[in-house]
Amino acid sequence: MDEEFVQSIRDDFLNGKPVVVIDEEREIEADFVFPAELMDERITEFFVRYGKGLFCVVGPEENLLKRGFFRLPSNYGANYFVPIDWGTGTGISTIERATTCNKISDETTTLQDFKYPGHVTLIGAKEFTTRRGHSESSVELVRLLGFKPFSCIVEILDETGNSHNLEYVKDLAKHFKLKVITINQIWKLYVKHEKLIEVKAVARLPTEYGEFEIYAFDNKLDGKEHVAIVRKWPDQSIPLVRIHSECFTGDTLSSLRCDCGSQLSSALKRIAENGGILIYLRQEGRGIGLTNKIKAYSLQDKGIDTYEANVKLGFKPDERDYAAAYQILKSLGVQRIVLLTNNPEKVKQLEDFGISVERTERLFGRLTEHNKFYLKTKMVRFNHLLEGIEGLI
């Protein structure tokens, strides 16, 4: 997403305008969001009048716990803390609620400086990598924009009180000229700007293809054991990069149902010759895992294609993302690459994170009687650039 748009949200905050944050995946709801440190009487009144949901202030849970704020008992995992008030009034007026939000973002305050239970709902945001709700995304958004990591949020309800009416939300945003951003977009910004993967161990790896180094990582992004296999490339040149998703059946068992195994070996060969990086991502079966891939194979044995098989099992045709690959490239200090792939989606996602893919080189796997229909499906339904494979069409 473009940085100019993101900065314009910062300007809006400074000019007293909230942003609308849409959750398209978990709750299908939208909230107004505003930095707690800038909250005032007027914006609080706007939140209550046009948002109409639950008015909350959110901060990182670790920070709140450290300052003495405590969680309410919960039987479903919600992270509500004791509601609070600042000052000596009743706490409910918009000026009082705004001040309570300002004071929460002042980290010198502790629970004892507030009255409780009060009129402002306090929520602890989890790590964004473990939960992607309005609480976490709003805290990260204001933090990424240079504000203290405390946000005010309220759900937006329509005229009938329905919280899931995103058409209404979009019209409302247009009416008040408010920017709209999705949690997914904030997540991508977060991945782009944070350092979530770091090199943890490096060792020599002689292989049949040649000498490499293998890198293991400390991974706060998704906790998976991705690896990179690196062959030093000439100074000043752009490294050849292969981003390969795990395929246990193809890579390890030499299955002929797909082209993965032969792609892996020709990628290693080309990288051994030219220098470059192979990133091995642990997202088996286009992100659905091995057992589900076998279920998908079973459906494909009955005649449906690999795209429909995923859908039939309740998944997207392709569940993968390349956030980890981006973070690994960043940890290796690589920003410009030549990518070995036939898959335009890989290029698009890496470019969105700011990697410049100078060019791609095709990487054709071996065509067999067993993978012909599979490869045709990839070409037709996933737009893979497989036109050059002899015998496929």
Ligand SMILES: Nc1nc2c(ncn2[C@@H]2O[C@H](COP(=O)(O)OP(=O)(O)OP(=O)(O)O)[C@@H](O)[C@H]2O)c(=O)[nH]1
């Ligand atoms: N769900 C599902 N996954 C499959 C199937 N066949 C292969 N895969 C997975 O598809 C992925 C292929 O990964 P890659 O080779 O890196 O990516 P690609 O989309 O083929 O793109 P390029 O090879 O870069 O052109 C692996 O995770 C395989 O396990 C299948 O029939 N169903």
Ligand SMILES: [Mg+2]
């Ligand atoms: Mg909500």
Ligand SMILES: [Mg+2]
């Ligand atoms: Mg492939």
Ligand SMILES: [Zn+2]
């Ligand atoms: Zn495969």
